[in-house]
Amino acid sequence: MTAAAATYARPATWPDVPVVDTDVHITPRSIAALLPYLPARWRAYVRESGIRGLESDLYPPGSPLAALPGSRPVDGPPGSDLDLLRAQLLDPWRTHIAVTHCIYGVDGIHNPDWAVAMARAVNDWQLAEWLAPEPRLRGSIVVAAQDPARAAAEIDRVGDRPELVQVILPVRAAAPLGTRANWPIYEAAERHGLALAVYAGGAGRHPVTPVGRPTYHLEEYVGIAHAFQAQLVSLVCEGVPARFPRLPIVLVEAGFTWLPPLMWRLDKNWKGLRREVPWVDRLPSEIIRETVRLTAQPLDGPPEPQRLLEVLDRLGSDRMLMFATDYPHHQFDDAEHAVPTGLPVDALTRLLSTNAVDTYRLGS
Amino acid sequence: MTAAAATYARPATWPDVPVVDTDVHITPRSIAALLPYLPARWRAYVRESGIRGLESDLYPPGSPLAALPGSRPVDGPPGSDLDLLRAQLLDPWRTHIAVTHCIYGVDGIHNPDWAVAMARAVNDWQLAEWLAPEPRLRGSIVVAAQDPARAAAEIDRVGDRPELVQVILPVRAAAPLGTRANWPIYEAAERHGLALAVYAGGAGRHPVTPVGRPTYHLEEYVGIAHAFQAQLVSLVCEGVPARFPRLPIVLVEAGFTWLPPLMWRLDKNWKGLRREVPWVDRLPSEIIRETVRLTAQPLDGPPEPQRLLEVLDRLGSDRMLMFATDYPHHQFDDAEHAVPTGLPVDALTRLLSTNAVDTYRLGS
Numbered sequence: 001m002t003a004a005a006a007t008y009a010r011p012a013t014w015p016d017v018p019v020v021d022t023d024v025h026i027t028p029r030s031i032a033a034l035l036p037y038l039p040a041r042w043r044a045y046v047r048e049s050g051i052r053g054l055e056s057d058l059y060p061p062g063s064p065l066a067a068l069p070g071s072r073p074v075d076g077p078p079g080s081d082l083d084l085l086r087a088q089l090l091d092p093w094r095t096h097i098a099v100t101h102c103i104y105g106v107d108g109i110h111n112p113d114w115a116v117a118m119a120r121a122v123n124d125w126q127l128a129e130w131l132a133p134e135p136r137l138r139g140s141i142v143v144a145a146q147d148p149a150r151a152a153a154e155i156d157r158v159g160d161r162p163e164l165v166q167v168i169l170p171v172r173a174a175a176p177l178g179t180r181a182n183w184p185i186y187e188a189a190e191r192h193g194l195a196l197a198v199y200a201g202g203a204g205r206h207p208v209t210p211v212g213r214p215t216y217h218l219e220e221y222v223g224i225a226h227a228f229q230a231q232l233v234s235l236v237c238e239g240v241p242a243r244f245p246r247l248p249i250v251l252v253e254a255g256f257t258w259l260p261p262l263m264w265r266l267d268k269n270w271k272g273l274r275r276e277v278p279w280v281d282r283l284p285s286e287i288i289r290e291t292v293r294l295t296a297q298p299l300d301g302p303p304e305p306q307r308l309l310e311v312l313d314r315l316g317s318d319r320m321l322m323f324a325t326d327y328p329h330h331q332f333d334d335a336e337h338a339v340p341t342g343l344p345v346d347a348l349t350r351l352l353s354t355n356a357v358d359t360y361r362l363g364s
Numbered sequence: 365m366t367a368a369a370a371t372y373a374r375p376a377t378w379p380d381v382p383v384v385d386t387d388v389h390i391t392p393r394s395i396a397a398l399l400p401y402l403p404a405r406w407r408a409y410v411r412e413s414g415i416r417g418l419e420s421d422l423y424p425p426g427s428p429l430a431a432l433p434g435s436r437p438v439d440g441p442p443g444s445d446l447d448l449l450r451a452q453l454l455d456p457w458r459t460h461i462a463v464t465h466c467i468y469g470v471d472g473i474h475n476p477d478w479a480v481a482m483a484r485a486v487n488d489w490q491l492a493e494w495l496a497p498e499p500r501l502r503g504s505i506v507v508a509a510q511d512p513a514r515a516a517a518e519i520d521r522v523g524d525r526p527e528l529v530q531v532i533l534p535v536r537a538a539a540p541l542g543t544r545a546n547w548p549i550y551e552a553a554e555r556h557g558l559a560l561a562v563y564a565g566g567a568g569r570h571p572v573t574p575v576g577r578p579t580y581h582l583e584e585y586v587g588i589a590h591a592f593q594a595q596l597v598s599l600v601c602e603g604v605p606a607r608f609p610r611l612p613i614v615l616v617e618a619g620f621t622w623l624p625p626l627m628w629r630l631d632k633n634w635k636g637l638r639r640e641v642p643w644v645d646r647l648p649s650e651i652i653r654e655t656v657r658l659t660a661q662p663l664d665g666p667p668e669p670q671r672l673l674e675v676l677d678r679l680g681s682d683r684m685l686m687f688a689t690d691y692p693h694h695q696f697d698d699a700e701h702a703v704p705t706g707l708p709v710d711a712l713t714r715l716l717s718t719n720a721v722d723t724y725r726l727g728s
Contacts, residue, residue: 175576176583209594210572210587212539215602218637219540222597222630223574226590230573233586238579257625261675262586264621265664269585276580300629302678310674311625314666 008068008325008335009092017349018096020356023252023295023324024089024137026100026130027055029076033129034104037121042114054105054118071328078328082134089327090136096353097362098327099165101140101199101252102126107170108203115144116154123158131163138360140168140197148181152188159192165360166195166250171227172202178231178238186240190247195293195359198231200224200253225300228254229262232292236266239279241291248359250293253326255300260314263288289317293359295324296351297338305341312340318347322356372432372689372699373456381713382460384720387616387659387688388453388501390464390494391419393440397493398468401485406478418469418482435692442692446498453691454500460717461726462691463529465504465563465616466490471534472567479508480518487522495527502724504532504561512545516552523556529724530559530614535591536566542595542602550604554611559657559723562595564588564617589664592618593626596656600630603643605655612723614657617690619664624678627652653681657723659688660715661702669705676704682711686720 010019028034031053035043045051055077067078071088079085090098104122109115119142126139141164143151158164167189169177177198189196207213208223210230228251235241235249263285270277270284280287301308312318323339339351357363374383392398395417399407409415419441431442435452443449454462468486473479483506490503505528507515522528531553533541541562553560571577572587574594592615599605599613627649634641634648644651665672676682687703703715721727 171575173575176573176578177575178579206574206576207570208574209540209598210570210574210591211535211537211541211594211598212570214540214594214598215542216637216640218630218633218640219594219597219601221633221637222626223594225629226593227574229590230575230578230583230587233583234573234575234578237583255625255629257628258622260666261619261621261625261664264666265589265619266582266586267667268662268664269582273580273582273585276582298632300625300632302624302628303631307678314671 010094011335014352015345015349017353019093019323019352020362021089021093021095021098021325021327022250022322022356023297024085024098024100024327025079025329026085026102026126027077027079028102028104028125029080034118034121034125037124038117042117045114054108066329068328082130085327086134089325093325095136097138097356098136099138099140099356099360100126100130101168101197103142103168103170103199103201105203106142106144107173109144109146112144112146115146116150119144119151119154123154127158127161127163137163138165139163140166141194143167143169143185145169145173145182145185148184152184155185155188155192155194159188159194164194166197168197168199170202171198171200171224171231171254172204172206172208173231174205176231176234176238178234178236178240180238183243186244186247190244193361195248195250197250197252198228198254200228225255225258229258232262232288233266236280236284236287237277239277241287242279242281248293249291250295250322250359252295253298254294255298256294256296256315256321257300257311259288259294260311285316289320293320293322293355296321297324297326299337301340308340309342312343312347318350319355319358321351322359323352374458375699378716379709379713381717383457383687383716384726385453385457385459385462385689385691386614386686386720387661388449388462388464388691389443389693390449390466390490391441391443392466392468392489393444398482398485398489401488402481406481409478418472430694432692432694446494449691450498453689457689459500461502461720462500463502463504463720463724464490464494465532465561467506467532467534467563467565469567470506470508471537473508473510476508476510479510480514483508483515483518487518491522491525491527501527502529502726503527504530505558507531507533507549509533509537509546509549512548516548519549519552519556519558523552523558528558530561532561532563534566535562535564535588535595535618536568536570536572537595538569540595540598540602542598542600542604544602547607550608550611554608557725559612559614561614561616562592562618564592589619589622593622596626596652597630600644600648600651601641603641605651606643606645612657613655614659614686614723616659617662618658619662620658620660620679620685621664621675623652623658624675649680653684657684657686657719660685661688661690663701665704672704673706676707676711682714683719683722685715686723687716
């Protein structure tokens with residue numbers, strides 16, 4: 001790639017606080033990089049089947065516009081080189097902590113044994129090749145929800161490693177995430193003091209709309225916000241926050257301007273139907289404000305930047321949003337618009353640092 | 365039913381304008397009421413098959429709470445008696461025009477020939493038994509989207525009757541509504557000066573969420589707003605407003621507080637992906653403001669009534685909302701909250717009357 005490296009850096013106007021970047025993508029140079037972490041059976045399976053990779057193509061991986069200029073190393077995809085990540089992200093932004101994730105298509109594998117093995121391989125790969133060498137990084141535990149008991153066992157295996165701060169599941173999951181089948185995963189995450197992250201991706205076993213598969217990428221991008229809303233409603237209605245009160249739920253790349261009207265609608269309908277869900281024993285919006293955190297980029301805001309503050313005000317909490325660059329994706333708006341314009345310094349400090357420090361217990 | 369008749373009536377504080385109620389449900393006393401309008405083949409089919417009715421049970425039809433007290437006649441379901449409709453709705457509200465609809469489960473019929481015959485029967489039944497005897501009513505044409513060509517033929521058959529003002533399709537359709545397969549329907553509707561109504565119901569051939577079937581009614585109620593959003597995005601992205609510019613799109617019982625953030629997200633992603641949809645040649649939000657109308661009840665508003673005016677302001681148009689009671693459903697908030705508090709008289713007049721008069725060409 002000949003594109004010049006982007007010059008995004010921490011704006012000089014920001015307060016001098018330890019910035020936590022809550023959405024950074026890392027990925028193996030190729031599936032070969034994961035093979036050393038797979039048992040012999042699955043190493044052979046990958047080789048014999050000629051599998052060249054499992055990465056989702058939810059965003060067009062071959063497009064030069066899909067990644068930040070300069071984020072593609074000569075021998076791998078964007079986000080696959082630690083030195084480049086340091087030079088392009090951690091150093092110029094003076095990042096205190098960056099929370100990384102790499103799902104590597106594990107959720108799309110139909111064979112649960114292979115999925116379990118791949119999840120374990122991704123976790124060991126990120127621990128050895130990213131989190132151990134770079135103390136500014138914290139990782140996300142990949143699990144195979146196809147086999148919840150062994151997903152919980154994987155969390156038990158690595159969940160006390162201080163480099164790992166959350167369990168990550170895709171928003172476009174095989175089922176609504178509140179399903180009781182998933183509870184062993186949430187129980188294990190809470191047991192190890194981890195958060196539950198839901199990120200903007202997944203194998204897409206269901207159409208991205210509630211009315212069937214749409215025609216255009218544009219519809220898919222818009223629709224993913226509805227998948228997030230459905231998952232949030234599922235988690236709350238099924239009683240995950242009630243049952244696992246110490247488990248923060250982090251929505252990654254979900255946007256957030258849709259949240260106030262969703263809370264209004266959920267509160268209203270809960271008033272009429274709360275007998276269905278007795279564990280939801282107060283307004284769902286209160287539970288959401290306490291439990292849910294959202295990465296602040298990409299942002300779908302009003303055309304007038306000053307009106308974004310009204311949206312933030314309607315969230316009803318300054319503890320919900322966490323700074324994120326979405327590196328190396330190109331959806332990140334730009335450094336000047338990385339945070340809402342006109343935010344008071346207290347709220348800005350919360351967004352840039354404190355909210356993530358609290359959510360991920362980074363201060364201890 | 366022994367419940368006392370509800371005393372909802374037009375609030376005395378409203379301006380003396382010709383009120384148009386854009387969401388009134390009517391229904392046959394039973395499927396027997398439709399038999400005279402069916403050809404012999406399908407009359408025999410219904411009898412021989414022992415079919416007792418096709419009405420959706422998306423809202424619990426047996427629950428006393430599902431309908432307004434006093435709206436259930438002794439010999440049929442709520443909304444099946446014209447005299448009761450007059451006494452409980454048209455007279456106390458001094459309704460100028462009420463727009464009625466009755467889908468009667470036609471969209472859920474798999475056999476397209478039966479669906480076509482049932483749609484025709486519902487249209488002839490409503491014309492003969494509701495719209496002819498009561499000049500304050502205007503009806504909605506039911507069509508079988510299962511066979512778009514014959515759906516268009518049905519619109520051609522009855523579309524010039526002045527008692528009929530729109531073609532109605534369920535939001536939970538078999539496919540995204542923008543699909544080209546549906547275009548003969550939209551072409552016929554525009555040809556006859558009708559609107560396209562999308563209402564909160566349908567056979568639910570797809571799960572109501574983009575992540576699979578949820579567990580609770582509460583999730584279903586919340587999720588239907590996402591189905592509306594997906595259909596709106598489909599209609600705009602596929603180019604229905606561009607191709608049929610004189611076809612208003614009316615979202616019935618969709619809520620509307622979700623619309624500003626949806627427009628922000630759609631506008632933003634359109635900027636990056638507009639090459640996919642060259643017929644969307646300006647901001648989608650501009651197209652939506654021009655084309656889309658929404659019934660104003662039920663309403664999912666913020667807990668502070670005065671903040672609802674902010675939401676209305678963010679819609680960016682005072683021409684989009686139309687008054688509705690949702691009679692005889694019980695979701696209607698109440699007479700005092702039927703319209704947003706504190707609305708200036710001009711905007712209130714638009715909402716109560718002018719917007720619907722313009723949309724349905726009721727002034728000519």
